[in-house]
Amino acid sequence: MKKIPCRKSFTETLLELARKDPSIVALASDSRGSVTLGEFAEALPEQFVECGIAEQDEVGIAAGMASCGKKAFVCAPACFLSTRSLEQVKVDVAYSHTNVKVIGISGGISYGALGMSHHSLQDVAVMRAIPGMTVILPADEYQTREMTKALAEFDGPVYVRMGRGAVENVYTDEFVPFEIGKANQLTEGDDLAIIACGETVVQAVHAAESLKKAGIHVRVLDMHTIKPLDEEAVVRACKECKAILTVEESSPHGGLGEAVSHVAAENHPAPIKIIGLPDEPLVSGTSTELYEYYGLDAAGIAASARALLEKLS
Amino acid sequence: MTSITDLRKKAIEIRKGLLQMICDGQTGHTGGALSSADILTALFYYKMKHDPANPKWEDRDRFILSKGHSVEGYYNILADMGYFPKEELKTFSHFQSRLIGHPSTKVPGVEMNTGALGHGLPIAVGMALAGKRDQKDYHVYVLMGDGEQAEGSVWEGAMAAANYQLDHLVGIVDRNHLQISGDTEDVMALGDFAAKWRAFGWEVVEIDGNDMEQIVKTLDELPAGTGKPQMIIAHTVKGKGVSFMENVAKWHHGVPTPEQLAQALAELDACEKELD
Numbered sequence: 388m389k390k391i392p393c394r395k396s397f398t399e400t401l402l403e404l405a406r407k408d409p410s411i412v413a414l415a416s417d418s419r420g421s422v423t424l425g426e427f428a429e430a431l432p433e434q435f436v437e438c439g440i441a442e443q444d445e446v447g448i449a450a451g452m453a454s455c456g457k458k459a460f461v462c463a464p465a466c467f468l469s470t471r472s473l474e475q476v477k478v479d480v481a482y483s484h485t486n487v488k489v490i491g492i493s494g495g496i497s498y499g500a501l502g503m504s505h506h507s508l509q510d511v512a513v514m515r516a517i518p519g520m521t522v523i524l525p526a527d528e529y530q531t532r533e534m535t536k537a538l539a540e541f542d543g544p545v546y547v548r549m550g551r552g553a554v555e556n557v558y559t560d561e562f563v564p565f566e567i568g569k570a571n572q573l574t575e576g577d578d579l580a581i582i583a584c585g586e587t588v589v590q591a592v593h594a595a596e597s598l599k600k601a602g603i604h605v606r607v608l609d610m611h612t613i614k615p616l617d618e619e620a621v622v623r624a625c626k627e628c629k630a631i632l633t634v635e636e637s638s639p640h641g642g643l644g645e646a647v648s649h650v651a652a653e654n655h656p657a658p659i660k661i662i663g664l665p666d667e668p669l670v671s672g673t674s675t676e677l678y679e680y681y682g683l684d685a686a687g688i689a690a691s692a693r694a695l696l697e698k699l700s
Numbered sequence: 701m702t703s704i705t706d707l708r709k710k711a712i713e714i715r716k717g718l719l720q721m722i723c724d725g726q727t728g729h730t731g732g733a734l735s736s737a738d739i740l741t742a743l744f745y746y747k748m749k750h751d752p753a754n755p756k757w758e759d760r761d762r763f764i765l766s767k768g769h770s771v772e773g774y775y776n777i778l779a780d781m782g783y784f785p786k787e788e789l790k791t792f793s794h795f796q797s798r799l800i801g802h803p804s805t806k807v808p809g810v811e812m813n814t815g816a817l818g819h820g821l822p823i824a825v826g827m828a829l830a831g832k833r834d835q836k837d838y839h840v841y842v843l844m845g846d847g848e849q850a851e852g853s854v855w856e857g858a859m860a861a862a863n864y865q866l867d868h869l870v871g872i873v874d875r876n877h878l879q880i881s882g883d884t885e886d887v888m889a890l891g892d893f894a895a896k897w898r899a900f901g902w903e904v905v906e907i908d909g910n911d912m913e914q915i916v917k918t919l920d921e922l923p924a925g926t927g928k929p930q931m932i933i934a935h936t937v938k939g940k941g942v943s944f945m946e947n948v949a950k951w952h953h954g955v956p957t958p959e960q961l962a963q964a965l966a967e968l969d970a971c972e973k974e975l976d
Contacts, residue, residue: 433833439863444822444856451826454812455834456758459826474816475853479823483805483813 390556393549393586394492396528398423400535401460405434411539412452414438414461416445421551422462422492446472446489450479453486458539465491465548466498469510480544481519488538489514489546494524495585495636496669497551499677503668507548512641514546515614521545521567522614524585529558530611533565541567548585550636552674555589557609570617576604579692580624583634584610584643590678591634593685598692605692613643621650625657630695632660634688636678639663660695662688702746705975708912711741712972714780715941716965717789718772723961725792727801731951732770735876735910735936736843742915743841744777752782755808761838762811762827766820767845767874768802769953775799775807783809818851820844821871825860828869828929841870847879850888855900861929862901869929870922871902874909876938880952894933902931909934941968 391399398413405411405427414436419425428435436452438445442463449459461468468491469476480487491510498505514522523545525531531549538545557573558564564571573588574595583591588609595605606628608620624631631651633644644661651657664681678684682691714737722728744750748761765774772792779786784807791797798806802815812823824842831838848854861869873893881887890896897904903926907914915934922930938952939945942964945954956964 436829438860439856441853441856441860443818443853444825444860447819447822447853447857448826448829448860450812451823451828452830453826454823455762455827455830457830475819475822478813478816479819485812 390553391528392551392553393525393528393531394551395423396531397490397535397549398427400532402427402430404536404539405431408458408539409434410456410458412436412457412459414445414449414459416440416442416463416467418463418492421464424462442467442472443475446475446487447479449487450475450483450485458486460488460490462490462492464505465494465507465510466505469507469513469546473513477517481517484519484543486542487544489544491546491548493551494548495550496664496674496677499674500671506669508638508664510546510548511613511635511637511643515641515646519544520614521612523547523567523612525549525611526585526588526609527554527556527558529556529560529563530565533563534611537565537567550586550674554586557589557592565611568612568615568617570620571609571611572620573607573609574605576606577628578604579630579632579696580606580608580628581632581634581688581692582608582610582621582624582643582647584613585636587634587636587683590683590685590688594688594692597685597689603692603696610643613646616646616650618650621647622654625651625655628657630658630660630699632662632688632692632695634662634683636683637663638666640666658695658699660691662691704913704916707741707746707916709972709975710745711738711912712941712968714741714773714776716968717776719956719961719964721772721776721789721792722955723958724790725794726955727793728772728955729769729953730955731878731938731945732767732845732874732876733772734940734942734945735938736770736874737773737940738910738912738915739843739872739874739934740773740777742912742919744781746916747919748841749838752809755783759836759838762824762840764811764820764824764840764842765803765814766817766842767848768814771801771803774803778807778809817845817848818853821854821857822860824869825857825864825866828861828866829864831868832864832866839868839870841872843872843874845879846873846875846877846884846890847887849873849890858897858900858902865927866929867924867926870932871929872932872934874936875933876936878938878947878949878952880949882949897931901928903928904931904933906933906935909936910940941971943967
């Protein structure tokens, strides 16, 4: 089975949609290569806007175009788009409620060896904190495809983060449920719920498989939409499982783990362990090496799961 | 309304209205609202195609108040033109009023929320680019402050406007030479400001931005079809029209006392009489 990066799945789907819908426009910040918008730019030059290396301008232009009826998809590396342009996202997109989709590419630690300047580990936290923003991290190419279709129909501001490399698929061409704001339960179990998002979901699934062999039954939730959070799924997990483990390729501050903890604390407190990346500049390496080093891979997640359950027993 | 005298009178009426509103709300950015009153009057009552009965008319000219803090004149004009009831001006900045201290899209006629400086030009670029791609004929006007020119995003927008040859985009800078901390040349010098815009690929014209005749003439004579965005550097007087506010930096956001308001209104009434 071919594997393509989420960003490629996004741009292929967007091109397909844009051919039928001239109101769709894609904007890039000298990023058409990294975003994989090259084919889009060639096929539909009137629906493509090159903004140069100017992410603030890029978001402002997108907001202006959206106010004139365009469905604007503003694409750039997540590290720059989510922090340098944050005020434009806050004011021109969220506050003015323009129909702009802010698409962060090569997010998280995709650019592992390029250093903290190129990591986007705060994007989920800052975007969550802006009123009116929807925040989505797709898990694989198939979900990205369905998400992109949903975004073209969704009128309002959304932040999306996806990674750079091809990721192992969680879903299949035929089985890929996706509804904004609704978590997908991927495995059955009530010993532990693992709630993951983005490219950690497949690692959570593998962790659940290995834990099952040890007699630990894990419920894996793919929480692709972090805002609005599927509170019902979280509360149900808190009620039905012994503990919750959240997994994210993000800073531990303000991300999925804290969103889940908030809902749990207010509704049905349960033991929770948050796994993410540490609050410090990271070591150098590929994203695979960093996943392993920081315990975000299947083995690391399984180890954290066992430790959490042992602590409770 | 097309006569210069009528427009001058209207600008005086807007100045009186905005001063009253600032006193009613006990807050406001007085100096910049006064300096930009003539430009706004010329745009809304003379130049722009727009329809208060249909604020979202697809082919309307667009206006963005990038120096969003000078909202008081803008609100007075929108109310006067019928976008919302004039009575509401009294609620400026009051509890739960939609007339907050920066333009809000909750107010009919306002295109975008502004208030963070340096945002208006990129938004206007997006609007003008959308119009160009859709082969629409509308113009986009964006009014910026001179202090605002220190924001890097202004120059990102300036580059993009020239790159996309947006000749339906008109930038106007309310060049009143004062910002909150003092003279623009002391805070962050603009230097040869016109040369900067020209170097960025814009058509540039410098005018007296408090002279209605010059403003109208300039708006009418902007060169068409040049493939270049247009910049009007409008030299103005901060606090224009009220003797004790003119060129005084502290009136950037000063609120007049009842006595000061009375004096200001009397001065403006006298100016109005001279026009009869």
